[in-house]
Amino acid sequence: xxxxxxxxxxxxxxxxxxxxxxxxxxxxxxxxxxxxxxxxxxxxxxxxxxxxxxxxxxxxxxxxxxxxxxxxxxxxxxxxxxxxxxxxxxxxxxxxxxxxxxxxxxxxxxxxxxxxxxxxxxxxxxxxxxxxxxxxxxxxxxxxxxxxxxxxxxxxxxxxxxxxxxxxxxxxxxxxxxxxxxxxxxxxxxxxxxxxxxxxxxxxxxxxxxxxxxxxxxxxxxxxxxxxxxxxxxxxxxxxxxxxxxxxxxxxxxxxxxxxxxxxxxxxxxxxxxxxxx
Amino acid sequence: xxxxxxxxxxxxxxxxxxxxxxxxxxxxxxxxxxxxxxxxxxxxxxxxxxxxxxxxxxxxxxxxxxxxxxxxxxxxxxxxxxxxxxxxxxxxxxxxxxxxxxxxxxxxxxxxxxxxxxxxxxxxxxxxxxxxxxxxxxxxxxxxxxxxxxxxxxxxxxxxxxxxxxxxxxxxxxxxxxxxxxxxxxxxxxxxxxxxxxxxxxxxxxxxxxxxxxxxxxxxxxxxxxxxxxxxxxxxxxxxxxxxxxxxxxxxxxxxxxxxxxxxxxxxxxxxxxxxxxxxxxxxxxxxxxxxxxxxxxxxxxxxxxxxxxxxxxxxxxxxxxx
Numbered sequence: 001x002x003x004x005x006x007x008x009x010x011x012x013x014x015x016x017x018x019x020x021x022x023x024x025x026x027x028x029x030x031x032x033x034x035x036x037x038x039x040x041x042x043x044x045x046x047x048x049x050x051x052x053x054x055x056x057x058x059x060x061x062x063x064x065x066x067x068x069x070x071x072x073x074x075x076x077x078x079x080x081x082x083x084x085x086x087x088x089x090x091x092x093x094x095x096x097x098x099x100x101x102x103x104x105x106x107x108x109x110x111x112x113x114x115x116x117x118x119x120x121x122x123x124x125x126x127x128x129x130x131x132x133x134x135x136x137x138x139x140x141x142x143x144x145x146x147x148x149x150x151x152x153x154x155x156x157x158x159x160x161x162x163x164x165x166x167x168x169x170x171x172x173x174x175x176x177x178x179x180x181x182x183x184x185x186x187x188x189x190x191x192x193x194x195x196x197x198x199x200x201x202x203x204x205x206x207x208x209x210x211x212x213x214x215x216x217x218x219x220x221x222x223x224x225x226x227x228x229x230x231x232x233x234x235x236x237x238x239x240x241x242x243x244x245x246x247x248x249x250x251x252x253x254x255x256x257x258x259x260x261x262x263x264x265x266x267x268x269x270x271x272x273x274x275x276x277x278x
Numbered sequence: 279x280x281x282x283x284x285x286x287x288x289x290x291x292x293x294x295x296x297x298x299x300x301x302x303x304x305x306x307x308x309x310x311x312x313x314x315x316x317x318x319x320x321x322x323x324x325x326x327x328x329x330x331x332x333x334x335x336x337x338x339x340x341x342x343x344x345x346x347x348x349x350x351x352x353x354x355x356x357x358x359x360x361x362x363x364x365x366x367x368x369x370x371x372x373x374x375x376x377x378x379x380x381x382x383x384x385x386x387x388x389x390x391x392x393x394x395x396x397x398x399x400x401x402x403x404x405x406x407x408x409x410x411x412x413x414x415x416x417x418x419x420x421x422x423x424x425x426x427x428x429x430x431x432x433x434x435x436x437x438x439x440x441x442x443x444x445x446x447x448x449x450x451x452x453x454x455x456x457x458x459x460x461x462x463x464x465x466x467x468x469x470x471x472x473x474x475x476x477x478x479x480x481x482x483x484x485x486x487x488x489x490x491x492x493x494x495x496x497x498x499x500x501x502x503x504x505x506x507x508x509x510x511x512x513x514x515x516x517x518x519x520x521x522x523x524x525x526x527x528x529x530x531x532x533x534x535x536x537x538x539x540x541x542x543x544x545x546x547x548x549x550x551x552x553x554x555x556x557x558x559x560x561x562x563x564x565x566x567x568x569x570x571x572x573x574x575x576x577x578x579x580x581x582x583x584x585x586x587x588x589x590x591x592x593x594x595x596x597x598x599x600x601x
Contacts, residue, residue: 006314007321014322022326026337033344040351047355050362054369060459062372064487065557065600094347101354108361115368122375129556134472263509263554266473273475 040097048104051111058114066121071114076107131203133180133261135227137169137211137247138234139271140264144171147244150257156241165255166210166248173243175234177211178227178275180249180261185223185231195246196238199231209258212246213238228275377462378469379597445542446518448495449579452526452562453484453549458585460484462559462600464593465572471556471598479599480570481525481563488558490549492526494540495576503536510561511553514546525563528555528601559600 059070138144148168155162179201186208187200195212199219202208215235219225236243249258284293326334374380453460463483470477498518505512510527514534517523530550540546551558564573574593581589 004317006310007317010315010318011321011325014318015325018322023334023337026334026341029341030337030344033341033348036348040348040355043355047358047362051365054362054365056459057369057373061485062376065376065485065559067488067551067558094351097351101351101358104358105354108358108365111365112361115365115372119368119372119375122372125556126375129472132472134554257507260507261554262472265477265509270473270475270477274473 037097044097044100044104048107051104051108054111058111058118062118062122066118066125068117068121071110076110128205130182130227131205131207133203133207133209133249133258135178135180135262135266135271135274137177137180137209138171138175138245139178139268139275140266141268144169144175146170150255150259157239166212166246167258169234169245169247170242171234171244173234173236174215175245176230176275177214177232177234177245179211179225179229179231180209181207181227183209183225185219185221185225188217188219188221188223191238194239196240197232197235198238201225201231206252208250210246210248210250212248213240213244215243230275377598379595442497443520446497447520447522448518448524448564448573448576450493450495450542451484451577451580452492452495452524453486453490453560454493455484458588458592460486461589461592463598464574464590466594469598471600472554481527481561482573482593483600484549484560484562485557485600486549486560488530488548488550490560491545492529492547492549492560494542494544494546495524496522496542498522498524498540500534500536500538500540500546503532503534506553509553511555512547512550513553516540516546521567523565525561525565527561527563528553528559530558553601555601557600561601 055076062068063070146167147170148164150164150167152161153164154160179199181201181203183201183203185199186202187198187210189198190196191198191212195210197214197217198210198212199214199217200208200210211232213234213236214232215237216233217231218233219229219231225231234243234245240246247258249256249261283296285296286292287294455461461482462485463479465482466479467476468479469475494516496516496518498516500514501517501523502513502515504510510525512529512532513525513527514529514532515523515525526547528550529547529552532547534540534544534546549558549560555561562573564571564576574590577586577589
């Protein structure tokens with residue numbers, strides 16, 4: 001009886017002042033979690049840093065090359081209005097942490113969309129370059145020379161000043177003529193306007209090219225052609241004073257000087273590489 | 279108080295009072311004391327297993343909350359990390375599409391920090407021997423450049439005009455290129471963007487938005503200033519003397535006149551996309567005695583040795599030029 005009384009007294013004392021063993025264990029667990037909390041904050045910051053580093057290549061390089069606008073800053077910060085710049089991360093403040101993670105997720109998703117845009121634009125640009133009339137229509141060996149340039153000149157037949165819409169390449173009879181970009185042949189027949197045997201190729205993106213006074217046409221209307229493919233042979237058909245290729249480039253219904261589209265720096269050997277043989 | 283205890287004394291056949299000494303009493307007291315303690319502890323342990331103290335209840339709740347929150351946070355971060363890795367993959371793909379070359383080493387990409395710049399870093403990339411060879415040759419060139427650049431007849435002139443020469447020969451980058459982010463394509467065999475064949479690229483391309491300022495890289499005179507839609511497009515050639523000339527091509531606009539004298543750092547024009555160019559960029563060439571030379575050797579006033587290493591790595595890497 002006395003024993004139990006004493007036990008009760010001590011029991012109450014223990015209850016009030018001493019923690020049960022389980023509590024000690026749980027307090028240890030709690031401490032473990034709080035150090036992990038700091039680890040998580042660090043991880044979030046490092047992910048944010050990684051994300052921000054992708055902005056640099058995005059805006060400065062890719063968007064610059066593709067001539068796209070940069071994404072404005074207010075869109076990048078992804079709608080974090082009312083954002084407390086210095087939230088309390090000191091204790092287990094999960095509200096602040098969740099907000100930070102949500103904001104990170106939004107920024108990541110904006111960057112994803114940005115990459116979608118850029119990839120589409122990059123592929124499109126590559127496609128556009130394939131359709132750009134960027135090579136000479138004939139291999140510029142020493143047998144070839146330009147006899148007549150773009151612009152006003154004395155017409156060889158009437159001796160009046162006339163606008164010459166293209167460039168004349170003189171060369172040996174039956175020299176191979178290559179199309180200067182990927183495209184579709186829209187015309188391949190004998191012309192009634194003095195162009196003789198002519199081929200017109202539509203490259204899309206506003207560009208068309210014409211190849212006139214051919215001796216032989218080697219393509220058909222509707223045919224898809226690739227840059228460098230042979231489409232005809234040089235001749236003197238139509239209103240022509242000698243064997244030559246009359247080459248025109250049109251951009252949106254207006255003739256443009258074809259010499260703007262390729263440089264002089266392609267050697268005959270290099271031309272052989274890109275010319276496609278049938 | 280405790281009851282009086284009587285003990286039967288077999289010898290006297292009577293009950294005699296039990297007298298306890300102080301010590302004995304004390305002993306009994308201690309026994310009771312410790313007995314209670316032990317019992318209390320036992321009771322407490324049993325109690326605590328079955329019942330939770332309020333403190334314990336609170337802690338248990340907190341811990342389960344923490345557990346849940348951490349699980350959520352961890353899985354969210356894992357998702358985000360996966361997406362970021364995917365983004366970096368996409369970046370690499372876009373790089374390959376535009377530049378037709380493998381993207382630059384990812385250690386350079388990481389968060390734009392300085393990074394170590396040593397031969398060890400170079401050894402990780404392809405053609406490392408080539409790069410290291412170039413780098414060591416470059417180191418030698420940097421020391422010998424003033425002497426190598428002139429012929430015997432001009433050595434005496436050189437000695438007399440050394441200060442002028444140091445100010446005149448190309449020595450900085452023609453556009454502002456912090457972190458070398460704008461270095462696009464350098465000297466050497468590259469893929470032409472339109473012909474798609476390997477051609478030697480005799481200069482250095484810098485990507486930059488249209489209307490970025492272009493600087494003269496040394497004192498000199500504007501020798502050629504041409505507006506054109508062909509080839510180099512709008513371009514400027516500056517004669518620095520001492521056999522050096524520099525070319526700046528595909529400009530959008532000019533800021534100087536032909537014949538004008540300029541100093542290193544003067545704005546001479548603006549980056550554009552004129553002539554045969556597939557993106558806004560500056561094509562920069564250095565010519566010595568009429569021959570084109572690698573411009574990477576002529577940025578010594580602008581770059582630290584560690585930046586130089588990176589510049590070389592970047593300019594060798596790129597596969598496709600913009601002109």
